[in-house]
Amino acid sequence: MTTSTSEPKPGGNAGMDSEYLEIRGLSVSFDGFKAVTDVDLTVLQGDLRFLIGPNGAGKTTLIDAITGLVPATGSAQKSGTELLGKKVHQIARLGVGRTFQTASVFEQLSVLQNLDIAAGAGRSPLSLLRRRKSVLPSIEEALEITGLAALRDQPAGVLAHGQKQWLEIGMLLVQNAAVLLLDEPVAGMSAEEREETGNLLRRIGAERVVVVVEHDMEFMRSFATSVTVLAGGRVLSEGTVEQVQADPRVQEVYLGTAAAIGTELEDETTAHSIEASAQNKESADA
Numbered sequence: 001m002t003t004s005t006s007e008p009k010p011g012g013n014a015g016m017d018s019e020y021l022e023i024r025g026l027s028v029s030f031d032g033f034k035a036v037t038d039v040d041l042t043v044l045q046g047d048l049r050f051l052i053g054p055n056g057a058g059k060t061t062l063i064d065a066i067t068g069l070v071p072a073t074g075s076a077q078k079s080g081t082e083l084l085g086k087k088v089h090q091i092a093r094l095g096v097g098r099t100f101q102t103a104s105v106f107e108q109l110s111v112l113q114n115l116d117i118a119a120g121a122g123r124s125p126l127s128l129l130r131r132r133k134s135v136l137p138s139i140e141e142a143l144e145i146t147g148l149a150a151l152r153d154q155p156a157g158v159l160a161h162g163q164k165q166w167l168e169i170g171m172l173l174v175q176n177a178a179v180l181l182l183d184e185p186v187a188g189m190s191a192e193e194r195e196e197t198g199n200l201l202r203r204i205g206a207e208r209v210v211v212v213v214e215h216d217m218e219f220m221r222s223f224a225t226s227v228t229v230l231a232g233g234r235v236l237s238e239g240t241v242e243q244v245q246a247d248p249r250v251q252e253v254y255l256g257t258a259a260a261i262g263t264e265l266e267d268e269t270t271a272h273s274i275e276a277s278a279q280n281k282e283s284a285d286a
């Protein structure tokens with residue numbers, strides 16, 4: 001994959017052979033409990049999509065379904081190739097990568113070794129041994145783009161929390177993942193690390209399909225080019241940051257944390273409808 005100077009933008013920068021993720025009518029149930037219901041989601045290459053929603057909205061489950069960790073019905077295609085029904089390693093080999101809420105790197109191994117293993121996924125142990133003497137260009141590139149070049153020989157275990165997340169993203173890059181699903185990548189990060197992570201997403205997002213699950217609204221406002229809001233397993237709203245923030249349905253699910261989505265409540269009507277729904281909820285609870 002080539003590096004480019006272009007930045008992610010709303011609607012992506014799709015060209016002739018660009019990548020996309022297209023989800024249609026995706027549902028997941030756990031013993032009859034519907035964690036995800038009839039989700040439609042299309043993300044084009046170059047569109048830095050944030051997936052937000054309250055706890056338990058089904059964000060992680062949706063990523064689990066796309067990556068083959070939980071069974072789902074409906075359809076999830078990467079650039080026209082159906083993913084549902086395939087095994088985890090097959091989906092990874094098709095170029096769909098994900099990170100977990102807690103970073104999962106090999107702590108005893110060096111940064112370089114972690115990247116080497118990721119690059120060698122699916123290859124024979126012998127070819128891994130043969131390659132060890134030289135560093136693949138794709139690994140050099142991942143070290144540069146993630147800012148971990150100077151730490152290449154450090155054990156991953158000594159990395160700061162943020163750096164571990166960047167290493168995980170680097171591991172997806174060397175696997176040539178064209179679709180990256182990142183589950184709360186900046187959780188627990190310092191403000192500085194968040195900024196760095198956002199810039200990293202900008203650097204890699206133009207050439208790839210990137211979906212970022214996020215709780216941090218400030219981070220979303222700074223870096224999202226588009227947003228999908230999940231609530232109760234369904235898509236509640238979708239659009240630009242401004243559009244979803246202005247959506248009363250979104251304000252309602254973030255009730256009590258309206259400030260967290262940056263809603264000033266200057267609009268009298270909106271303020272009243274939120275108050276009214278709060279009162280309705282109180283009387284329903286009583």
Ligand SMILES: Nc1ncnc2c1ncn2[C@@H]1O[C@H](COP(=O)(O)OP(=O)(O)O)[C@@H](O)[C@H]1O
Nearest residue numbers: 030033035053054055056057058059060061062
């Ligand atoms: N393996 C599972 N078995 C049963 N219920 C689950 C399982 N995984 C998630 N859930 C439920 O599905 C819902 C969505 O969870 P999750 O996808 O983790 O939400 P989010 O990531 O948006 O916080 C929650 O109600 C959660 O308790």
Ligand SMILES: [Mg+2]
Nearest residue numbers: 059060061101
């Ligand atoms: Mg989650």
